[in-house]
Amino acid sequence: MSELALQDRCSSDMKEHLELATKELIEAVKSLEQDLVRRKKHADPHFVALVIAKSKIAAFEEQNKELKTMLADRELLKAWLADWVDTFTPRQGEPNYMELTLLQDDEGRRKGSIYMTNQIHIMSQKAYPYKPFGNSLEDKTGVKIHSGEDEHGVCIKAYENYVHFTVEGNYENVAKTWRFDYTESTTLYTVLMVEKMDEDILYSIQEHNELKLKRISVSGVFPGYPGQDRITITHAGIAVDERFPFGDGETRVNGFQWTIFEHITDRLTLVRWSLLVFPPVNAQGQLSLHETARSLRCPVNRFDSEEAIIERIRNIGELGLNKLRDQFRERCKRFVLEAPTMGSRDQLFEEDE
Template structure:
């Protein structure tokens, strides 16, 4: 457009010129406002689309989350119900359980550990192997059964040497069994149990001989005052670890004293891998009747370790034996449950480190 100098125009032409300029500016302003409004509309439409998309995503995830929560609650209620049923059935089955007799009293249980160093070391290994073989034969027939259910069971056996007279009643031995599943690796569980057993205050034992880091001989006293000599050994088979304890009846280096009661028998503990983070522990403990220097301990002698002296002096042998059985069985159950709780606590603390 050709440039016109307003000073050269007459009055009418000047008015037309300024009117034209005003209209031109007006149209330019309107066009700028329109463009700005179009840009605002495009920006707002994009924002609206984004918000609508987020809303649809939130709704899409909210519905399954609610459904999953409801399903989880339903499953938990079902598991709780099944658990109550299982506990009732377990109690019913336990009420019909008749304790089996103690394992056959094999001659090796009464073996004497000799003083000769070379023969003695072979004896420690031989006794441990005997317990290991019993464990392998017995683990499939564990008293708690083939299930994975946790449990503790204890029983004291009485035997009547003279059926016509209660005076013949004697302690036939005792047994305790534990089965428990720990949520930890098999090696971690084995290490904790091995370490715990070395410093178990219930035994009050001290190390007497160390053959290697898997075979150790201890001597000491239980919290009830009965002495014991125990050979601890570890058999690590990868998928499972087996601990054995041979409770030595006679030791030429530590003869039974005149006023001593000594426990003998054996213990085995099979620690099996279920998964990388789940381990089943099965433990069985068999104690033969405590023995003195010259004979097996009487009911009265054993009762004095666990009961009040007045009961030992006033109760008949039959009543005393039954009370002793109840006391020892309760003690075994208490100690076994303490063992399980201690192991679980230690493993939980290790898992949090």
């Protein structure tokens, strides 16, 4: 038998087998359909309801899953949009309490001193425009403590102080007396070093005679703008000086302040003294609340609450400012018997020859 004849015979046999299998499948499907019809006629209605319910529940759960996914995506979008809008919303943040640092090199120190001094002067003139209170003469003293938290608990971030008072004497002479405290030793501070950084800007190192706190500062003198009878003295307390590292046990006070001396009459001067003082620092960083209290000779014990310690420090600060005010007034009493102006005791106040 030829090969072609064999192929035809195999193909014919396969066709017969497929037709037979198809008939058998059709008969099986008919039998299943008849059985299904019979089962439906005799099925338990509760069973049918249960099957239908399970089917619908499964479909509902699948739909619910899709809806939950859509809801989660929508919430994420809302949160993202809210954050995006928030970036364009102006707000008043917490104050930026800035410790001042002087660099090692001469040019960096000089430029830094000039910048700090001018910035403080600009702030002083914005805070106190010329005669903003109509020369109000009553004494005022205020101490506000800005608190926060550190690794030890509640801490003091800064002291915001102001003293408003009058002194008998010409405003130029009163300003010279105030400036004198930065260049010469007094009963309160011992001057260890004075260096001229720029025109009318001095660098000085002082030590508090009682508290033994070191004060490294840059101060400047600014006459009033044309038409203003006032003098402003600025003071920037340096926390870190790269040229003078901390000594053993050394603690420094730091912050910034300005004092404005304004003409009331030829023999009466209005003084506005504003300070933002930061907690003392040492080689390890800023002192804790209890360390700050001890450095200021403020009595504390382990049973005192942090709020009580802060209030005690605030009271001591207010008493100290009033004491300094009264001492300064006492020193200026000699002007009552002097002429409205006197010769300068400080080269930074002398007129050009």
